[in-house]
Amino acid sequence: MPPVLRRVLAGLAALGLVLVALGCAPESLFPPTHQSTVYPETDAARLILDVYRPITWIMVVIFVVVEGLLLYAAIRYRRKPGQQGNPRQIHGNTALEIGWTIIPVVIVIAIAFPTLRNLWALAIPEDPNGEALHIKVVGKQWWWEFEYPEELGVVTANELHLPADRLVVLELTSDNIIHSFWVPRLSGKRDLVPGRSQAIWFTTPSEPAMYYGQCAELCGPSHALMRFRVFVDGPEEFAAWAAKEAGPTVVPSTMESDGPAAMIAGGCVACHKIDFEGSFFQSRLGPILTHVGSRSTIAGGILDNTPDNMAEWIRFPERLKPGALMPNNDWLTDEQVDTIVAYLQSLE
């Protein structure tokens, strides 16, 4: 074996070892990240990974072979000392050309089988007994609205609660431009297209947990700030959450009380709904705030729900989320902002 070839093979072996080591690395070295498709938690996400994994390994083999041949040729046939002129020029090689036409065709056909099989498996499953939980997801500029079935009567924003171990069908649409719903560990991506509804499904994990989601379609200056969270709850927790969310706020509120009055002065009433007896806060332009105090985040999942963050958000939404429909309110006095924040934080 020529020494060059030996060196190339040694290099390839080392590369292979590194790849295998990465593939076999314990989770402690590469913990499942919050938004990782290679740590699926649902049946639907596993169907996707079942296609993704073999394709990835086929690509790794192709990469190693092609790069190996390239390196071998570059080193083995490099210009030697004293060599003059161009090397011998070669044109056309029928065997090679047939080979590199047929091999890709075979690979594409091999990939097509699992792809089609799982694509069909991902069609919305029949649900004759109506066991699935159907939730309408509306992409907003730039946040998410989740509308639960009528019998639950829940509409909420940016934090999707789901019962554990339940078939869920999400019906996706948008009231502005195209967005894309993506919770990598729960399902694949699906666009939210204005004027039409497209669905995805998955069976929620059996253990309560939180999963990160993200808009996956470039939709404007705050595309990267269009986040959301999915909370998988135990059955009792979910029922309790839904019962609370469906009702009006438990904070005693009247139109004259400090919080609502300050929110009218601030113009918040034009866009937000807060449900209490005799409430004028009925607009659905912005996120519903009836139970906003119980959410872990605000502003489409970009800020932890703390009084300071909320005050900053009320004053400068255009700075924190460029292009957001909510205008800056830096003209409000500190006292007004504090009153609004204290009221909203109390809305559990």
Ligand code: CUA
């Ligand atoms: Cu919505 Cu990107």
